Every structure is written in structure tokens, then in C-alpha cells.
Amino acid sequence: MKDLITERDWHDAQGLPQALIYKHSPICSLSARSLSEIKKVEKSRPDVPVYLVDVVGRRPLSQRIARELGIRHESPQVIVLVNGTPRWDASHMGVTATEVLEALPD
Numbered sequence: 001m002k003d004l005i006t007e008r009d010w011h012d013a014q015g016l017p018q019a020l021i022y023k024h025s026p027i028c029s030l031s032a033r034s035l036s037e038i039k040k041v042e043k044s045r046p047d048v049p050v051y052l053v054d055v056v057g058r059r060p061l062s063q064r065i066a067r068e069l070g071i072r073h074e075s076p077q078v079i080v081l082v083n084g085t086p087r088w089d090a091s092h093m094g095v096t097a098t099e100v101l102e103a104l105p106d
Contacts (some may be wrong), residue, residue, distance in 0.1 A: 002049065
């Protein structure tokens with residue numbers, strides 16, 4: 001999992017064939033549960049780059065991602081990108097390894 005810290009990181013992620021963007025709050029217990037689900041996805045699909053956005057520490061970047069993708073900002077939230085375009089997203093209790101893996105292209 002790579003921390004998405006800069007706008008350059010964001011643009012690099014957008015340029016990939018597929019990527020997973022995970023918006024995480026370090027002060028939210030629900031985010032802690034979701035993070036464990038995202039780690040399961042990483043183990044199952046090591047071919048898919050996973051980027052973590054700290055929504056507290058990197059709030060402007062997190063909001064920019066929401067604006068550019070046209071997806072309402074939430075936390076925790078996961079977004080599946082295919083060629084820079086959002087294919088699927090979920091938030092809160094919808095962030096499960098099973099759902100994310102089903103949303104990823106083969």
C-alpha cells in the first residue's frame with residue numbers, strides 16, 4: 001500500500017490501467033475495520049496498486065480526488081479506478097474485501 005500524499009502521486013495513480021484508492025481516517029474506528037478489509041484485497045490481488053489517502057492529514061487532496069472523479073467524499077471509502085476512471089466505489093460498511101474483489105477487473 002502506497003500513501004497518496006501529493007498531486008503527483010494522484011496523477012500517477014490515474015495513469016495506471018487499474019488502481020484502488022482507499023480514503024482512510026486515522027481517528028475513526030470504522031476506518032480501522034475497513035483498512036483490514038483493504039489489506040485482504042492486497043493479499044488476494046497483489047497486481048492491483050493500492051493507494052491510501054489520509055483524509056485528515058491530506059484533506060485538500062482527498063477533496064480534490066472527489067471533485068475530479070465526481071464521487072462524493074466519504075470516509076472510509078474505496079474507489080476502483082480503471083484507466084483513471086472510477087468503475088466502482090463504496091463507503092463505510094460497504095468497504096469489504098469480497099465486494100472490492102468482485103468490482104476489480106480480472
